[in-house]
Amino acid sequence: METQSRMSRYHSDEEPEAPQQPAPTxxxxxxxxxxxxLALLFAVLTITLGLRFxxxxxxxxxxxxxxSSVGEKIINRLNDxxxxxxxSGSPVTTSVAEPxxxxxxxxxxxxxxxxxxxTDLATAIKTQAAQTGVTAxxxxxxxxxxxxxxxxKSTLNASAMMAAMTKxxxxxxxxxxLMLASALLAVVTLIYAxxxxxxxxxxxxxxxxxxLLAGVVSTGGFFFAPFAITSTSVIATTLMKTVSRSGLSxxxxxxxxxIILGLLVMLGHRTFRRE
Numbered sequence: 001m002e003t004q005s006r007m008s009r010y011h012s013d014e015e016p017e018a019p020q021q022p023a024p025t026x027x028x029x030x031x032x033x034x035x036x037x038l039a040l041l042f043a044v045l046t047i048t049l050g051l052r053f054x055x056x057x058x059x060x061x062x063x064x065x066x067x068s069s070v071g072e073k074i075i076n077r078l079n080d081x082x083x084x085x086x087x088s089g090s091p092v093t094t095s096v097a098e099p100x101x102x103x104x105x106x107x108x109x110x111x112x113x114x115x116x117x118x119t120d121l122a123t124a125i126k127t128q129a130a131q132t133g134v135t136a137x138x139x140x141x142x143x144x145x146x147x148x149x150x151x152x153k154s155t156l157n158a159s160a161m162m163a164a165m166t167k168x169x170x171x172x173x174x175x176x177x178l179m180l181a182s183a184l185l186a187v188v189t190l191i192y193a194x195x196x197x198x199x200x201x202x203x204x205x206x207x208x209x210x211x212l213l214a215g216v217v218s219t220g221g222f223f224f225a226p227f228a229i230t231s232t233s234v235i236a237t238t239l240m241k242t243v244s245r246s247g248l249s250x251x252x253x254x255x256x257x258x259i260i261l262g263l264l265v266m267l268g269h270r271t272f273r274r275e
Contacts, residue, residue, distance in 0.1 A: 034189070034192075034193060034202050035202050035205035035206050035209070036205075036209065037189060038186065038189050038190070038193070038202050038203070038205075038206030038210070039205065039206045039207075039208075039209030039210040039213060040210070040213070041182050041185050041186040041189060041206075041210070042186065042206050042207060042209075042210025042211070042214070042258065043209075043210040043211075043213035043214040043217070044178060044182040045179065045182040045183055045186055045210075046210060046211065046214040046251060046254055046255055046258060047214050047217060047218060047251055048175050048176075048178045048179035048182060049179055049183075050214075050218075050247065050248075050250050050251035050254050051175050051247050051248075051251065052175060052176065052179055054243075054246065054247030054250045054251075055243050055244055055246070055247030055248075056109070056168075056171075056172045056175055056176075056247075058102055058105045058106045058109055058111055059102055060247075061102075061105045061109075061243050062098050062099075062101045062102035062104075062105045063098060064242060064243050064246045065101050065105065065156075065239060065242070065243070066094045066095075066097055066098045066101050067094055068238070068239070068242050069238065070155065070156075070235055070238060070239055071094065071097065071101060073155070074097060074100075074101065074151055074152055074155055075090075075092050075093070075094065075097045077151050078092040078097065078144075078147070078148050078151060079091070079092050081144070081147055081151075082125065082128075082144065085134075085140070085144075086129075086132065086134045087125060087128055087129050087132060087134055087136065088128075088132055089128045089131065089132065091124040091125050091127070091128035091129075092121070092124065092148075093124070095120065096120045096121050096124050097148070097152075099116050099117060099118075099120075100116060100148045100149055100151075100152045101152055101156070102114075103116055103149065103152065104152040104153055104155070104156035104157055105156065107153070107156070107157050108156060108157065108161065108162070108165040108168070109165070109168070109169060109172060110169045116145070116149065118141065118142075118145040121141065121144065121145055121148065122136075122138075122141045122145075125140075125141055125144060126141075155235070156235075158233070158235075161233050161235060161236045163233075164233050164236035164237075164240070165236070168240065189202075190202070190203070203262075203265055204262050204263070204265035204266030204268075205262065205266065206262070207258045207259070207261050207262030207265060208258070208259050208262030208263055208266065209262075210258060210262075211254075211255040211256065211257070211258025211259040211261075211262060212255065212259055213255075214251060214252075214254070214255040214258070215251075215252050215255030215256060215259070218248045218251040218252045218255060219248075219252055221244070221248050222245055222248040222249065222252070225241055225244045225245055225248070226241050229241050229244065
């Protein structure tokens, strides 16, 4: 009995053990500066990349020019020449004249001029000539192809046009270096975000804000381009306005796509973080 009473007094004097506290969990740290910097890089990259493959691309520009009033004049002249040779029915269409216009645009952009594949032109002339009862020999088709190149060159490569295009060539080079710089900085920033365990947390807001900024800037450029572009050549002014507006329309579409993609990344990141 005495031993039990001593044991009970000994245990009663001991302090009760404190319950173990759970280890503190790491809280998610927001990095708004990193997201804003990435958004700026994405905006610059979107605009420069979009212009690189639209307004500053000879093939794309040739397609826009061939569907414009300037391209329509070139096509009408070629069809008038064919009509004088006895080939009526306007066989030269937009798709047929586009390679010739592309060659003229390459000269304007200071690029190496590629050889023209006149297969479509030959097919169109032979088909239309057969319907009108005229024989289109290879010599005749070669002469028409040379006339098409001369017509395009006289229209697109006039001295006034070339003088105006020097500014476009400079803008094209600046756009190229801005595109490379923004792309490299974006890659470095994303690698840094991975190291900080903030890749998706930066990518989502960066895409959303970057797409929004690119869309706003491109929309402003779309409406103010007709007032900003001036030249002594009416044709050069018309072409630059048409091509710039077409390219900026593509950039606006890319910006909207980036906004949607960024929102999806943000939603996925928030869901993943909660789980």
